[in-house]
Amino acid sequence: MCVCKSPEIDIDQGLLNEPIINVFRTSEVTRLDLGPSLSEEGGLNIGGRAVWNVFTRPHSFLFLSELSFNNTPVLDMDLVKLIGLPKLAVLGLKNTGVGDEGVFHLIALKLTLTRLDLSDNPCVTDDAVPALNLCINSKLNFLGLVGTSVAMPGLRLMAKLIQREDRIVDVEIPEACESYIDDIPNIYLLYPQPPLIRLPALCSRLSAAALQRNLEAHAEAAAVKIFTGGTKEEMCERLRNLLVKREVDLVVWGMIYGYDEADGGEWAGKDDTKKYIEAQAAAIEAHKGLR
Incomplete structure (x- = not known):
C-alpha cells in the first residue's frame, strides 16, 4: 500500500515501476510495499530493478517510515541505496535472499529503524549479529530471524546486550534455537x-x-x-x-x-x-x- 496525500495506487499487480515511483518520491508517502512490483513474473522483470535508483536521488521519500521488499529478490548492495531515508522505521526483507553483508549496510539506518524482518533468509548468520546489536543498542524493538541461520552463539551475544542495556526487544528466533531453549x-x-x-x-x-x-x-x-x-x-x-x-x-x-x-x-x-x-x-x- 502507498499512503500519501495523493490517491492510493493499486500495487497488487506490481504497478510501481521507476517512472511512477519517481513521481511520488517528493510527496509525503509514509508506507511503501515494493514486493509485488519487484517480484519476477516467470523469472523475468524487465526494468524492475531500476526502482532502486529512485532512492538515491536528492530529497526522495523524506517522510517514508515503512518499506517492504518481502518475497522478492534483493541484493546485499541494493540496501546501500536506502541509507538516505531519514525516517525509515520499519523495513521488511523477508525471503529476499539478503545475507550478512546486507545486514551490515543497515547500520546506517540504526538511528531510525525500530522493526526489521529478516525471516526466511538463510544467508543471515551469526556473523551479522554485531551489526544487529548496533541497531538493537539504538532503537530496534522487533527483529524477525525465523528461517535464518542465526544460531545459539549469536543469540547469546544478542541477549547479553539486551540484558545489559535493559532493552525490551521482541525477537522471533529460528526453530532450532527455539527447540534448544524449550529444552x-x-x-x-x-x-x-x-x-x-x-x-x-x-x-x-x-x-x-x-x-x-x-x-x-x-x-x-x-x-x-x-x-x-x-x-x-x-x-x-x-x-x-x-x-x-x-x-x-x-x-x-x-x-x-x-x-x-x-x-x-x-x-x-x-x-x-x-x-x-x-x-x-x-x-x-x-x-x-x-x-
Missing part, C-alpha cells in the same frame, strides 16, 4: 540451592568434594550426560564452563520469555506457561536428594 530445563539444573552455587566465579573457592557435589546435582537434573569425576582442576573448569553456559542460556530464555532479577543480581528466565511451572517442579525434585 533448557532438561539441560541444566535451573535453580541450584545452597550449598550449590550459581556463579561461575565461585568455582575456584570450592573443595574437590563440593565441586563433585555440584556436578552430580546438574548431572542428576539434566537429560544430557555430565562427567562428574576427574582432578579438582578438571572438575573446577568443567563446572565453571557449565555455569557460564547456563547463565547466558537463561539470558536468551529471558529474552524470549521475559526477565526477572533474582537473588544476587542473577537473571533467570520467567514464563507463565505450564511448561515453565513443570520445569520448576522438576528442579525442586532434583534438590530433594541433596538435603
Whole structure:
C-alpha cells in the first residue's frame, strides 16, 4: 500500500515501476510495499530493478517510515541505496535472499529503524549479529530471524546486550534455537540451592568434594550426560564452563520469555506457561536428594 496525500495506487499487480515511483518520491508517502512490483513474473522483470535508483536521488521519500521488499529478490548492495531515508522505521526483507553483508549496510539506518524482518533468509548468520546489536543498542524493538541461520552463539551475544542495556526487544528466533531453549530445563539444573552455587566465579573457592557435589546435582537434573569425576582442576573448569553456559542460556530464555532479577543480581528466565511451572517442579525434585 502507498499512503500519501495523493490517491492510493493499486500495487497488487506490481504497478510501481521507476517512472511512477519517481513521481511520488517528493510527496509525503509514509508506507511503501515494493514486493509485488519487484517480484519476477516467470523469472523475468524487465526494468524492475531500476526502482532502486529512485532512492538515491536528492530529497526522495523524506517522510517514508515503512518499506517492504518481502518475497522478492534483493541484493546485499541494493540496501546501500536506502541509507538516505531519514525516517525509515520499519523495513521488511523477508525471503529476499539478503545475507550478512546486507545486514551490515543497515547500520546506517540504526538511528531510525525500530522493526526489521529478516525471516526466511538463510544467508543471515551469526556473523551479522554485531551489526544487529548496533541497531538493537539504538532503537530496534522487533527483529524477525525465523528461517535464518542465526544460531545459539549469536543469540547469546544478542541477549547479553539486551540484558545489559535493559532493552525490551521482541525477537522471533529460528526453530532450532527455539527447540534448544524449550529444552533448557532438561539441560541444566535451573535453580541450584545452597550449598550449590550459581556463579561461575565461585568455582575456584570450592573443595574437590563440593565441586563433585555440584556436578552430580546438574548431572542428576539434566537429560544430557555430565562427567562428574576427574582432578579438582578438571572438575573446577568443567563446572565453571557449565555455569557460564547456563547463565547466558537463561539470558536468551529471558529474552524470549521475559526477565526477572533474582537473588544476587542473577537473571533467570520467567514464563507463565505450564511448561515453565513443570520445569520448576522438576528442579525442586532434583534438590530433594541433596538435603
